[in-house]
Amino acid sequence: MTAVRTAKQYLTYVSAGPFQYAIAETLRLPDAYFDSFRTDLRRKRDLLGDGLRAAGFEVYQPKGTYFITTDITPLGEKDAHAFCRALPERCGVVAIPNSVFYDDPDAGRSQVRFAFCKRDDVLHEAAGRLRRLTV
Known part of the structure; x- marks a missing residue:
């Protein structure tokens, strides 16, 4: 199972050969499509970022991804692995x-990331649930 999970982690965010044709077609779309896409992602980033800040996280504002990295130490937490394992049950x-992406796992020990490429209602719900951590 460890090998399968490891392989999946590295393959999930890679564009396989067949998808490269779809990407080439997408690049032919008009600039307005990409402008709208960028605006929508920025809005979603801000929506989740504001919700995370309200929940007590320190938020590192991203500029080129659909993940927000946060620090959990303001919540009284130190171990991101333990925090992430308990988070689904907690809220x-x-x-x-983030330490899974580091050669030195201690470098990102208190950092976790959240994806904001979700529907608005999902982001609002997640932010509300995360606020329960500090109650």
């Missing part, structure tokens, strides 16, 4: 510990 939200 029904998932996050990924």
Whole structure:
């Protein structure tokens, strides 16, 4: 199982050969499509970022991804792995510990990331659930 999970983690965010044709077609879309896409993602980033700040997280504002990295130490937490494992049961939200992306896991020990490429209602619900952590 460890090998399968590891392989999946590295393949999930890679564009496989067949998808490259779809990407080429997408690049032919008009600039207005990409402008709208960028505006929508920025709005979603801000929506979740504001919700995370309201929940007590320190938020590192991203500029070129659909993940928000946060620090959990303002919540009294130190271990991102333990925090992320307990988070679904605590409030029904998932996050990924950033240390899985580091050669030195201690470097990102208190950082977790959340995806904001979701529907607005999902982002609002997640922000509300995460506020329960500080109550």
